Amino acid sequence: QGKGDKDRTVPLPELLVEPLQKHIRNLEQTHADFSAQKIAVTLPDRLDKKYPAAPYSWEWFWLFPATAPSADPKWEGKLWHIHPSAVQKAVKRAILAARIPKKAGCHTFRHSFATHWLENAEGNHEIALKRLQELLGHKDVRTTMIYLHLLPKLDNVASPLDCRKAA
Numbered sequence: 001q002g003k004g005d006k007d008r009t010v011p012l013p014e015l016l017v018e019p020l021q022k023h024i025r026n027l028e029q030t031h032a033d034f035s036a037q038k039i040a041v042t043l044p045d046r047l048d049k050k051y052p053a054a055p056y057s058w059e060w061f062w063l064f065p066a067t068a069p070s071a072d073p074k075w076e077g078k079l080w081h082i083h084p085s086a087v088q089k090a091v092k093r094a095i096l097a098a099r100i101p102k103k104a105g106c107h108t109f110r111h112s113f114a115t116h117w118l119e120n121a122e123g124n125h126e127i128a129l130k131r132l133q134e135l136l137g138h139k140d141v142r143t144t145m146i147y148l149h150l151l152p153k154l155d156n157v158a159s160p161l162d163c164r165k166a167a
Contacts, residue, residue, distance in 0.1 A: 004137065004139070006137040007137070008135065008136065008137040009134075009135055010113065010135060023063075024063070027061070027063070027065075028058070030065065031058055031061045034061075034065075034079055035056045038056070039069050039077070039078070039079050040055030040056060040078045040079065041055050041056075041060055041061055041062060041065070041078060041079045041080075042055075042075060042078045042079070042080055043055055043060060055078070062079065062080070062081045062082075063081075064081055064082045065079055065080075065081060065082065066079060066080050066081060066082050066083060066086075067082075084106075087106060088105060088106055091104075091105060091106050092105065110136070111147065114132060114136060114144075114147040115147055117132055117135070118132060118147060118148070129141065129144060129145070129148075132144055132147070
């Protein structure tokens with residue numbers, strides 16, 4: 001249910017596989033605690049009505065759950081995922097702790113990913129730009145092209161006329 005109700009895909013770095021697996025193992029106890037207290041997770045499309053046990057099952061538990069059930073009456077005390085503002089605050093604390101002097105936030109990661117992905121793309125750049133457009137969930141390639149100004153200037157590129165072979 002992200003912006004524009006579009007799915008986005010981002011490759012999982014190998015570097016994060018082991019820490020994520022450890023997080024999931026630790027999460028099993030959190031799930032057991034909430035489940036024992038009969039605290040349900042929210043489910044889409046009224047699936048909790050069709051499958052009454054699902055809101056308490058491990059399969060539907062959040063990968064990054066909130067620390068407590070929602071106090072909002074519309075969620076009826078159910079457990080939701082971690083609130084975006086909690087992530088934003090954690091990123092802000094990390095930026096301050098790292099003494100990064102530039103303005104940055106969660107969205108900075110999106111720009112950084114796009115820029116580095118384009119820098120490392122091999123082969124046809126039009127195909128790379130189209131693939132990045134799909135990864136970022138942009139409807140129009142012009143939105144994706146915003147990231148092009150972040151790439152380093154190429155001053156040492158030879159003219160194609162200088163590179164032609166003698167016939």
